[in-house]
Amino acid sequence: MRLRVEFTTEPFDLDEAPAHAVVAREVIQSADLDAVDVGPFGNTAEGGADAVLTAVDALLRESLAAGATRVSLQVNVIGGDGK
Numbered sequence: 001m002r003l004r005v006e007f008t009t010e011p012f013d014l015d016e017a018p019a020h021a022v023v024a025r026e027v028i029q030s031a032d033l034d035a036v037d038v039g040p041f042g043n044t045a046e047g048g049a050d051a052v053l054t055a056v057d058a059l060l061r062e063s064l065a066a067g068a069t070r071v072s073l074q075v076n077v078i079g080g081d082g083k
Contacts, residue, residue, distance in 0.1 A: 002079035003052040004035075006044045009063050010070040014040075020068035024059055031055035046078065 009020045017025075017040075025038045033047035033055060045055065056073065063071055 001049045001077060002046060003049050004044060004046045004076045004078045005052050005056055005073060006042060006076075007056075007059065007071060007073035008042050009068040010072075011068075018067065020063040020066040023066040024063040024068070024071075027059045027062055028055060031058070 007024065009018075009024050011018065013021075025043065028036055028038065028043060028045050031045070031047070031054065032051045033045040035044070035046040037044045045052070047055075052075065056075065059073075060071055
């Protein structure tokens with residue numbers, strides 16, 4: 001099964017990327033995912049279910065530890081049998 005994760009971290013800072021946002025991007029970019037797209041207002045990545053779920057775990061743990069006060073995310077099944 002393939003999954004797509006979309007996420008943002010808060011609080012926002014339009015002048016400079018906060019530490020939690022930098023950490024979140026690094027986690028996603030270093031994970032074994034494909035179709036990674038990071039931006040100032042939202043980020044997406046796709047991959048196999050195990051890779052996405054492992055990355056989401058690391059994303060939550062590391063961005064919260066780096067000062068995020070909120071992490072909004074959505075995970076969608078985009079391929080496979082959906083089980």
